[in-house]
Amino acid sequence: MLVELAIGDAYGGSFEHAYPSFVAEHNKLTGYVPHHGQPGAPAGRYTDDTQMTIAIAEVLVSGRRWTPLLLAEQFVRAYHRDPHDGYAPRFHQLLSEVRDGEELLRRLQPQSDKSGAAMRAGPIGLLPTVDDVLYHAKLQARITHDTPAGIAAAQAAALAVHYCHHRVGPLSELARWIDGILPEDVGHGGWALPWSGKVGPQGWMSVRAALTTLASCRSLSGMLHATVALTGDVDTVATIALAAASRSPEVAQDLPPVLWRDLENGEFGRDYLAALDERLLHI
Incomplete structure (x- = not known):
């Protein structure tokens, strides 16, 4: 799961908020492309989506009881040991300045409804x-998105993985299943409402776009292409969609080998993600 979502993040990151013409020209799944807005940035490098997911995964496999302080400590640790781009500017600056979870919690203003928690x-x-x-x-x-919409988006993204991993039902019923669990009063009209067009910054937008893709695609490659083609915050949509789809028996696990090969593989890159995945699947 972690490698697949990191591939979605790294591939989608090059297209985040890119012009539709750039997306149409380069979204071919033939390899990672340089980020449209960051000339010289290495292709195949994942963003904050994956880095913060690693932090969550490490806390899960540790077996420790979750507390806000424990999670905040892990967010700070994950960033400082291996700084990555992609964070919202103010949060990026804050992570760069703080040295522990206590300071992060003290300085955070967590009233966001955007996609960071999802x-x-x-x-x-x-x-x-x-x-x-x-x-x-x-x-x-x-910790970071203490709003009804921010919380609901995170819960919906996690429920999508749960549904697929535990084989609760067919993918065609996933969004309706989530609608039956989460309230519909967060301003999005229901998780099963199909998404189309550019994806904005709010968390519910990325999750609903991911759920729409999960309902309509039956291969990881098709899903990755479709999420990026939406334009907007596509790395987040791809991260959420591929995390769930990688655990579904209905989805062909056919990401192009070049995307596996060229995903960053430093200390916390592809091989680390694969090893952490093995531990996650036995929690």
Whole structure:
């Protein structure tokens, strides 16, 4: 799961908020392309979506009881040991300045409804019960996105993984299943409402776009192409969609080998993600 979502993040990151003409020309799945807005940035490098997901996964496999301080410590640690781009500017600056989780919690103003809590929630879906998923997704969301919409988006992203991993039902029913669990009063009209067009910054937008793609595609390659073709915050959509789809028996696991090969593979790159994946699947 972690390698697949990182591939979605790294590939989608090059197209985040790019002009539609750039997306149409380069979204071919033949390899990573340089980021449209960052000339010289290395292709195949994942963003904050994956880095914060790693932090969540590491806390999960540690077996420790979750607290806001523990999670905040892990967010700070993950960033400082291996700084990555992609964070919102103010949060990026804050992470750069703080030295521990206590300082992060003290200085944060967590009233955001954007996608940061949803993009990192995938591994939480591996937990055994819906109540476990809802509780842990909410706890981690409240650190940075303590709003009804921010929390609901994180819970929905985690529930998508739970549904696929535990084979709750067919993918065609996933969004309706989530609608039956989460309230519809966060301004999006229901998780099963199909998404079309450019994806904006709010978390519910990325999640609903991912759920729409999950309902309509039956291969990881098709899903990655379709999420990027939407334009907008596509790295987050791809991260959420591929995290869930990688655990579904209905989806062909056919990401192009070049995207596996060229995903960054430093200390916390592809091989580290694969090893962490093995541990995650036995929690």
